[in-house]
Amino acid sequence: MGTTKKYQQPNMADVTLSTAMQVLADPCRLAIVRTMLEQPDHEFACNEFELDLSKATISHHFEALRDAGLIQTRVDGRRCLSSLRRESFEARFPGLLDLVTNEPGS
Amino acid sequence: MGTTKKYQQPNMADVTLSTAMQVLADPCRLAIVRTMLEQPDHEFACNEFELDLSKATISHHFEALRDAGLIQTRVDGRRCLSSLRRESFEARFPGLLDLVTNEPGS
DNA sequence: TTAATTGTTCGATTTTGATCGAACTTATTC
DNA sequence: GAATAAGTTCGATCAAAATCGAACAATTAA
Numbered sequence: 001m002g003t004t005k006k007y008q009q010p011n012m013a014d015v016t017l018s019t020a021m022q023v024l025a026d027p028c029r030l031a032i033v034r035t036m037l038e039q040p041d042h043e044f045a046c047n048e049f050e051l052d053l054s055k056a057t058i059s060h061h062f063e064a065l066r067d068a069g070l071i072q073t074r075v076d077g078r079r080c081l082s083s084l085r086r087e088s089f090e091a092r093f094p095g096l097l098d099l100v101t102n103e104p105g106s
Numbered sequence: 107m108g109t110t111k112k113y114q115q116p117n118m119a120d121v122t123l124s125t126a127m128q129v130l131a132d133p134c135r136l137a138i139v140r141t142m143l144e145q146p147d148h149e150f151a152c153n154e155f156e157l158d159l160s161k162a163t164i165s166h167h168f169e170a171l172r173d174a175g176l177i178q179t180r181v182d183g184r185r186c187l188s189s190l191r192r193e194s195f196e197a198r199f200p201g202l203l204d205l206v207t208n209e210p211g212s
Numbered sequence: 213t214t215a216a217t218t219g220t221t222c223g224a225t226t227t228t229g230a231t232c233g234a235a236c237t238t239a240t241t242c
Numbered sequence: 243g244a245a246t247a248a249g250t251t252c253g254a255t256c257a258a259a260a261t262c263g264a265a266c267a268a269t270t271a272a
Contacts, residue, residue: 004268005220017209018133025128026260046219057261059220064259078218078269095201103123110238111250132230152249163231165250170229184239184248 007066007073009085012092015069020093023068028053029061030100033070036084037101043074043081113172113179115191118198121175126199129174134159135167136206139176142190143207149180149187 024030032049036042046058053061062082065071069089073082090097130136138155142148152164159167168188171177175195179188196203 017205018131018136021127021136022131025124025131027124028260030124030127047217053260054262055219056221056263060260063220075268078216080219093205096205099123099199099202134230153247159230160232161249162233162251165248166230169250181238184246186249 004075007075007080009066009072010069012069012085012088015092017093019068020070020096023064023070024096024100026061026064029065030103031105032061032065033084033097033100034103034105036071036082037086037097040084040086043076043083045079045081110181113181113186115172115178116175118175118191118194121198123199125174126176126202129170129176130202130206132167132170135171136209137211138167138171139190139203139206140209140211142177142188143192143203146190146192149182149189151185151187 024033028051031051035049036044046055046062049058051058062071062073062080065082066073069085069092071082072085073080075081084097086097130139134157137157141155142150152161152168155164157164168177168179168186171188172179175191175198177188178191179186181187190203192203
């Protein structure tokens with residue numbers, strides 16, 4: 001029983017610059033976002049990233065990205081597909097994603 | 107005796123995006139940078155900021171800003187005058203300082 | 213209906229970062 | 243030369259963030 005998890009996402013206006021900086025300060029999250037930027041039309045499951053981290057930690061990073069307005073997530077069967085909120089995030093913080101795109105992959 | 111402190115500053119090419127994000131994630135440092143952006147031709151001593159923090163903590167924040175390439179510091183008598191490395195930082199991370207300028211002061 | 217898959221949540225640990233007071237250094241001022 | 247002023251450095255403390263393993267829930271596959 002119980003309902004399927006609902007993924008909340010913040011209003012972009014409520015995301016502070018400090019929060020945006022904070023979430024992009026972590027190299028793992030930066031790598032996730034960079035990968036997503038490289039395949040704009042792809043929805044990513046958590047396990048599609050080559051991160052040497054436990055499931056729990058990866059889940060935690062995705063939550064941080066969601067809370068900062070960077071990604072949105074939907075349930076698909078037993079997977080959770082995430083994608084960038086590219087346009088809204090770009091509108092809120094113009095040019096920020098470009099910096100990620102241009103930064104040489106770690 | 108001993109020599110007067112030399113303030114080192116990194117080559118801007120060596121500053122990673124992750125480091126830049128990290129240093130701008132802190133609200134106090136963000137406030138410092140915002141204030142500096144508002145008075146581009148002013149050199150700031152540490153005590154010119156209305157921060158409710160101890161000298162030690164403020165000194166630590168300035169060091170973080172220096173290490174991330176955001177500011178440069180020179181000794182003037184018994185004061186240390188800091189100013190933004192605006193052009194070089196802007197060249198390394200185009201648009202990033204604009205985000206700070208446009209973010210409503212906390 | 214039992215496995216396996218995919219992720220979340222919990223509790224604990226470890227690491228990192230922010231913060232402070234006190235002692236110190238250097239330079240100025242008295 | 244003593245007192246003051248501006249920062250730095252040190253050591254300690256406290257809070258936040260990253261990390262993991264284990265238990266759990268939901269879904270699909272066997």
